Amino acid sequence: MTVLEQTPGRDDSGARPTPTAAWRPRTDPAALLPDETPFRLLGTSARLDKERKELWRELYRRLVHGRRYNQQATALTKQGRLAVYPSSTGQEACEVAAALALSEQDWLFPSYRDTLAAVARGLDPVQALTLLRGDWHTGYDPRETRVAPLSTPLATQLPHAVGLAHAARLRGDDVVALAMVGDGGTSEGDFHEALNFAAVWKAPVVFLVQNNGFAISVPLAKQTAAPSIAHKAVGYGMPGRLVDGNDAPAVHQVLAEAVERARSGGGPTLVEALTYRVEAHTNADDATRYRSDDEVAPWREHDPVRVLERELRQRRLLTDAEAEEAAADAERMAARLRDRMNAEPLLDPRDLFAHVYAEPTTQLREQDAMLRAELAAEDEPGEPGAAGHDHQHDQQHEREHQHEHQHQDQERAA
Amino acid sequence: MTTATSAASAGARREGPGRTERPRRPAGPAPTTMAQAINRALRDAMAEDDTVHVLGEDVGALGGVFRVTDGLTAEFGEDRCTDTPLAEAGILGTATGMAMYGLRPVVEMQFDAFAYPAFEQLVSHVARMRNRTRGALPMPLTIRIPYGGGIGGVEHHSDSSEAYYMATPGLHVVTPATVADAYGMLRRAIASDDPVVFLEPKRLYWSKETLDLSEPPRTEPFGRAAVRRAGTSATLITYGPSLPVCLEAAEAAREEGWELEVLDLRTLVPFDDETVCAAVRRTGRAVVVHEATGFAGPGAEIAARITERCFHHLQAPVLRVTGFDIPYPPPMLEKHHLPGVDRILDAVARLQWESQYTEGGTP
Numbered sequence: 001m002t003v004l005e006q007t008p009g010r011d012d013s014g015a016r017p018t019p020t021a022a023w024r025p026r027t028d029p030a031a032l033l034p035d036e037t038p039f040r041l042l043g044t045s046a047r048l049d050k051e052r053k054e055l056w057r058e059l060y061r062r063l064v065h066g067r068r069y070n071q072q073a074t075a076l077t078k079q080g081r082l083a084v085y086p087s088s089t090g091q092e093a094c095e096v097a098a099a100l101a102l103s104e105q106d107w108l109f110p111s112y113r114d115t116l117a118a119v120a121r122g123l124d125p126v127q128a129l130t131l132l133r134g135d136w137h138t139g140y141d142p143r144e145t146r147v148a149p150l151s152t153p154l155a156t157q158l159p160h161a162v163g164l165a166h167a168a169r170l171r172g173d174d175v176v177a178l179a180m181v182g183d184g185g186t187s188e189g190d191f192h193e194a195l196n197f198a199a200v201w202k203a204p205v206v207f208l209v210q211n212n213g214f215a216i217s218v219p220l221a222k223q224t225a226a227p228s229i230a231h232k233a234v235g236y237g238m239p240g241r242l243v244d245g246n247d248a249p250a251v252h253q254v255l256a257e258a259v260e261r262a263r264s265g266g267g268p269t270l271v272e273a274l275t276y277r278v279e280a281h282t283n284a285d286d287a288t289r290y291r292s293d294d295e296v297a298p299w300r301e302h303d304p305v306r307v308l309e310r311e312l313r314q315r316r317l318l319t320d321a322e323a324e325e326a327a328a329d330a331e332r333m334a335a336r337l338r339d340r341m342n343a344e345p346l347l348d349p350r351d352l353f354a355h356v357y358a359e360p361t362t363q364l365r366e367q368d369a370m371l372r373a374e375l376a377a378e379d380e381p382g383e384p385g386a387a388g389h390d391h392q393h394d395q396q397h398e399r400e401h402q403h404e405h406q407h408q409d410q411e412r413a414a
Numbered sequence: 415m416t417t418a419t420s421a422a423s424a425g426a427r428r429e430g431p432g433r434t435e436r437p438r439r440p441a442g443p444a445p446t447t448m449a450q451a452i453n454r455a456l457r458d459a460m461a462e463d464d465t466v467h468v469l470g471e472d473v474g475a476l477g478g479v480f481r482v483t484d485g486l487t488a489e490f491g492e493d494r495c496t497d498t499p500l501a502e503a504g505i506l507g508t509a510t511g512m513a514m515y516g517l518r519p520v521v522e523m524q525f526d527a528f529a530y531p532a533f534e535q536l537v538s539h540v541a542r543m544r545n546r547t548r549g550a551l552p553m554p555l556t557i558r559i560p561y562g563g564g565i566g567g568v569e570h571h572s573d574s575s576e577a578y579y580m581a582t583p584g585l586h587v588v589t590p591a592t593v594a595d596a597y598g599m600l601r602r603a604i605a606s607d608d609p610v611v612f613l614e615p616k617r618l619y620w621s622k623e624t625l626d627l628s629e630p631p632r633t634e635p636f637g638r639a640a641v642r643r644a645g646t647s648a649t650l651i652t653y654g655p656s657l658p659v660c661l662e663a664a665e666a667a668r669e670e671g672w673e674l675e676v677l678d679l680r681t682l683v684p685f686d687d688e689t690v691c692a693a694v695r696r697t698g699r700a701v702v703v704h705e706a707t708g709f710a711g712p713g714a715e716i717a718a719r720i721t722e723r724c725f726h727h728l729q730a731p732v733l734r735v736t737g738f739d740i741p742y743p744p745p746m747l748e749k750h751h752l753p754g755v756d757r758i759l760d761a762v763a764r765l766q767w768e769s770q771y772t773e774g775g776t777p
Contacts, residue, residue, distance in 0.1 A: 138547060143551070156507065156535060159510070160510050162511060177511075189503060194504065355545045362687060363685065
């Protein structure tokens with residue numbers, strides 16, 4: 001770091017130093033650089049106290065659960081129950097660790113691929129999948145679980161996380177925001193602006209980049225020429241951390257440290273988790289057009305569920321019975337999700353005008369009236385199967401609501 | 415919001431250090447510019463509600479390039495009136511997050527054309543947050559944008575971008591044309607639980623009215639147009655920077671024997687169909703005047719709405735006097751682009767005046 005050792009220069013006449021000779025980096029960049037190798041805990045001799053043992057076991061149960069959730073959601077697209085599902089299969093360690101690293105009062109800002117993280121944080125899975133079923137956009141109340149609306153435009157949720165965390169800090173509240181984005185999203189301007197604002201404001205934010213290798217079909221090499229995504233942190237004056245994204249305990253530890261750093265006033269951290277999108281971009285994508293099975297195979301070996309299970313068994317922290325119980329629990333979750341998603345979603349076209357403004361404008365009232373008249377005409381006697389539509393509809397609405405609440409209670413109890 | 419309680423208690427903590435008393439403006443009517451009225455509206459809103467935060471480029475020590483935020487950082491501190499990094503998407507994006515937490519951010523975009531980087535945040539998030547969350551997350555956010563030409567600005571400093579915002583459901587789009595409205599409408603914008611694009615006609619920043627700001631002017635709610643000049647021959651429908659031009663044209667039209675009514679729309683969204691149609695039913699003739707380009711511009715929507723609603727009261731097609739369909743011209747040529755008195759009078763002359771005799775209309 002020779003620049004750091006420079007002393008202000010003087011010319012021979014002994015006059016005042018030139019402004020540029022006095023230049024120094026404002027922070028020591030070396031302190032912000034990521035490690036040369038991704039941080040790992042699995043396969044190391046890390047000693048585990050009782051608390052960490054229980055954490056690793058909890059991570060395992062959550063991973064099994066998460067894997068089954070991904071499989072079930074993918075199956076639901078094949079049955080036409082979801083319009084589309086961008087799977088996080090192979091990335092469950094990041095999804096689960098992100099949710100577990102946060103405290104109750106913190107906020108999670110997921111992208112569209114992060115419904116599993118939202119569910120792991122406590123959002124009802126049916127609500128988490130509303131966007132992908134298509135019966136509303138995101139629909140759920142973000143304040144209940146402090147999960148921001150799933151963001152489909154890439155990286156645009158990152159400045160929201162910065163603003164929310166900044167606002168909380170201005171109010172003197174203890175709130176950290178964790179924002180999730182993929183490697184493709186780091187090319188967006190909003191990624192840059194969010195990191196820059198966060199660092200300048202020292203906002204309590206953690207940015208988690210899941211580098212899963214692909215932005216739909218485009219590999220990382222065509223996305224960035226940076227040494228790594230974690231290295232980008234240095235340009236903003238925040239630390240960058242690199243972690244094996246399929247090592248759930250490692251991801252959890254790195255995120256928990258970053259969250260603690262943010263909470264204690266240390267400012268934002270950029271975490272790059274190296275993982276792999278094992279499935280295609282979505283069920284509508286064909287990954288064979290841009291990558292070979294040979295490339296995917298080693299990642300199937302380095303699977304986050306498998307590597308954690310192997311380690312737990314080696315450390316004698318998991319019995320066959322416990323593994324079977326975790327699988328059975330995941331199976332019950334999948335069955336419940338399947339049942340609930342197989343019920344027709346409640347659609348009320350009149351909702352279209354309900355939440356555009358606090359008070360509908362005159363023009364929206366007119367359009368609402370037009371739609372109501374169209375719906376009433378459909379319900380006229382003589383229209384097949386339409387008589388008494390509204391009444392039936394209201395009753396169904398009521399039943400559905402009770403149903404939902406029962407299920408939510410069951411999920412929470414489980 | 416769950417944050418309301420903690421917000422209120424935190425507010426109390428933040429009183430005190432950093433607040434300096436500003437000299438009180440003398441009570442009573444005094445000449446006031448639009449820029450001063452907007453400044454006063456911001457100051458009063460910030461004083462009344464500590465969730466109101468101002469963010470933007472150069473809004474702090476400089477007081478904004480138009481001095482609209484003058485003194486706010488000195489009075490309320492940097493946490494309440496904040497110089498941000500120079501990035502409009504970041505400004506609006508972080509303000510969105512602040513609004514999600516229950517604050518009421520007021521964002522300044524330095525110039526019309528510099529607001530475009532924030533367009534995605536505005537369209538994809540701010541305008542739809544209430545809708546996508548079924549009302550759970552309202553966006554009490556005001557986006558102030560100085561807009562329009564006529565100040566000799568070089569490229570990218572004179573756009574009239576209102577049509578882009580009008581075409582985005584979920585936004586209110588408003589623009590004051592008088593000093594009193596500038597104060598009153600901004601207070602309404604900040605108090606609104608919906609996002610408001612507040613377009614400030616920059617060439618009227620230095621227009622003056624005699625106002626008593628110790629008794630702040632109350633203004634009509636959004637969605638109400640105002641008749642600024644009564645008249646029976648035809649109606650000029652306008653807003654923002656074109657209002658003074660229309661009033662001047664109406665004065666000049668008296669020499670031709672026309673008594674022109676002048677309507678100031680005030681709010682483009684929500685649109686006041688009722689007042690506009692009542693005016694057209696009275697006069698039977700209408701000209702829409704605005705600086706924005708004509709093709710697919712606000713005037714196209716207004717003309718269509720009038721035709722749909724009061725076709726049988728029209729004595730002539732609704733005409734438009736607008737900016738040409740060209741990139742905003744360089745300052746030395748802008749006078750040819752902006753709607754002026756002569757162009758407005760030419761349009762009025764083309765309103766088929768002979769038809770009043772053939773159809774028995776009253777002059």
